[in-house]
Amino acid sequence: MSQxxxxxxxxHNHARCTADxxxxxxxxxxxxxxxxxxxxxDVLETVWQSHVPVGAYDILSHxxxxxxxxxxxxxxxxxxxxxxxxxxxxxxxxNAFIGCAHMGEEHHAAQFLICHSCGTTAELExxxxxxxxxxxxxxxxxxxxxxxxxxxxxxxxxxxx
Amino acid sequence: MSQxxxxxxxxHNHARCTADxxxxxxxxxxxxxxxxxxxxxDVLETVWQSHVPVGAYDILSHxxxxxxxxxxxxxxxxxxxxxxxxxxxxxxxxNAFIGCAHMGEEHHAAQFLICHSCGTTAELExxxxxxxxxxxxxxxxxxxxxxxxxxxxxxxxxxxx
DNA sequence: AGGTATAATGTGATGTTATAACATATACAA
DNA sequence: TTGTATATGTTATAACATCACATTATACCT
Numbered sequence: 001m002s003q004x005x006x007x008x009x010x011x012h013n014h015a016r017c018t019a020d021x022x023x024x025x026x027x028x029x030x031x032x033x034x035x036x037x038x039x040x041x042d043v044l045e046t047v048w049q050s051h052v053p054v055g056a057y058d059i060l061s062h063x064x065x066x067x068x069x070x071x072x073x074x075x076x077x078x079x080x081x082x083x084x085x086x087x088x089x090x091x092x093x094x095n096a097f098i099g100c101a102h103m104g105e106e107h108h109a110a111q112f113l114i115c116h117s118c119g120t121t122a123e124l125e126x127x128x129x130x131x132x133x134x135x136x137x138x139x140x141x142x143x144x145x146x147x148x149x150x151x152x153x154x155x156x157x158x159x160x161x
Numbered sequence: 162m163s164q165x166x167x168x169x170x171x172x173h174n175h176a177r178c179t180a181d182x183x184x185x186x187x188x189x190x191x192x193x194x195x196x197x198x199x200x201x202x203d204v205l206e207t208v209w210q211s212h213v214p215v216g217a218y219d220i221l222s223h224x225x226x227x228x229x230x231x232x233x234x235x236x237x238x239x240x241x242x243x244x245x246x247x248x249x250x251x252x253x254x255x256n257a258f259i260g261c262a263h264m265g266e267e268h269h270a271a272q273f274l275i276c277h278s279c280g281t282t283a284e285l286e287x288x289x290x291x292x293x294x295x296x297x298x299x300x301x302x303x304x305x306x307x308x309x310x311x312x313x314x315x316x317x318x319x320x321x322x
Numbered sequence: 323a324g325g326t327a328t329a330a331t332g333t334g335a336t337g338t339t340a341t342a343a344c345a346t347a348t349a350c351a352a
Numbered sequence: 353t354t355g356t357a358t359a360t361g362t363t364a365t366a367a368c369a370t371c372a373c374a375t376t377a378t379a380c381c382t
Contacts, residue, residue, distance in 0.1 A: 005301070006301075007301060007302065007303065035329080035330080035378085037330070037331090039330090039331080040330095055367080055368075056367095056368070056369080057367070057368070069332095070332095071331095071332070071333065071334085072368085072369075072370090073331090073332085073333080073334095073369090073370075073371090074330095074331065074332075076368095076369065076370075077330080077331080081330095092253040092254045092309070092311070093253045093309050095339095095367080095368060095369095113298065113301065113303050115303075116306065124297060124298070124301070126293070126297035128293050128296070128297060129290075129293045129294055129297045131293070132287070132289050132290045132292070132293035132294075133290055133293075133310070133312070135289070136285060136287035136289060136290045137274065137285070137312055137314070140167075140168060140274065140285070140317070141168065141316075141317030141320070142168065142274050142276075142312070142314050142315070142316055142317065143314045143315040143320055144312055144313075144314040145277065145313050145314040145315070146312075146313045146314075147310075147311065147312045147313065148253070148254050148309060148310070148311040148312075149294070149308075149309070149310050150253070150308065150309040151294070151298055151303070151305055151307075151308045151309075152305075152306050152307045152308065153298070153303050153304045153305040153306040153307075154303070154304040154306070155302075155303055156301070156302030156303065159302070159304055196349085196358080196359080198359070198360090200359090200360080201359095216338085216339075217338095217339070217340075218338070218339070230361095231361095232360095232361070232362065232363085233339085233340075233341090234340090234341075234342095234360090234361080234362080234363095235359095235360065235361075237339095237340065237341075238359080238360080242359095256338085256339060256340090256368095
């Protein structure tokens with residue numbers, strides 16, 4: 001029986017999400033012998049400040065809040081590293097980035113639910129959807145390299161409110 | 162039995178695609194009492210020059226090839242109009258635009274196959290995929306407003322070559 | 323420890339995509 | 353024909369992303 005992932009609740013203990021994420025990231029990097037340097041860790045931490053995707057320049061502003069002088073390139077490089085290591089996803093429809101909720105685990109695909117009311121974005125992670133997609137695509141003689149599934153709408157919590 | 166749409170062949174008579182598209186666009190606009198003005202028609206025609214998505218600034222260059230002085234804003238406004246009327250789609254992963262292959266028809270969803278070898282991009286239009294998606298999303302209590310499905314890979318013709 | 327290759331970061335300029343804000347022109351209905 | 357809505361023109365700027373090259377840090381081999 002497949003587990004249906006819950007959409008992040010408005011009042012959840014988010015400090016825990018962040019702490020878990022950083023811990024997992026350390027583990028993933030250790031396992032892959034990737035180096036989670038200071039700037040990469042800072043960027044990851046910034047991305048994890050919420051479940052709302054953040055733009056690269058927002059991350060930059062956050063890093064420079066206390067007089068820092070990090071350049072855009074540094075942020076993009078850190079984001080590239082984090083994406084290569086499966087720690088962060090890019091949301092193409094928003095030109096923004098979000099922490100990966102399944103670091104180190106097998107990943108069906110990058111499938112996202114984006115609430116345009118509160119901005120909260122969650123991974124959908126549906127195996128049936130993945131299968132339907134694979135099937136439809138291969139029927140057409142096409143070979144998949146990568147995919148984007150981004151669904152905008154209203155999350156259960158905003159809908160209730 | 163459902164019709165599986167063919168991926169555009171390299172040597173097809175593309176003049177016909179364009180002519181068909183412009184004719185359909187006229188019909189759609191007439192039916193909706195939308196005005197397909199000169200610049201909008203020019204942009205649509207430019208987008209239809211191939212089955213490869215074009216960037217807004219490429220469209221702009223094309224419009225200005227013979228000394229014109231159209232501004233970016235005009236192109237974006239035309240694209241907005243064309244998208245509102247279902248004549249053009251935006252490919253988020255490429256920041257580019259492509260003519261809609263199903264103007265005026267019922268549309269399952271914006272689902273695209275993007276060949277990263279030749280650039281050719283086609284609408285997938287799979288009902289089972291749409292169903293799987295709707296199902297997965299509603300299970301999570303989420304209400305869909307819009308969706309993006311963009312699949313990158315190799316098209317049958319490039320794969321054969 | 324020292325040398326050297328590789329990886330990471332710094333730095334400045336520039337490229338690319340998209341929108342804001344306000345002025346002007348055009349269509350078309352009353 | 354004149355008012356109103358729609359469309360376009362114009363200038364500036366915002367927002368997102370990369371190039372190219374210099375410098376520094378780290379790993380790892382001897």
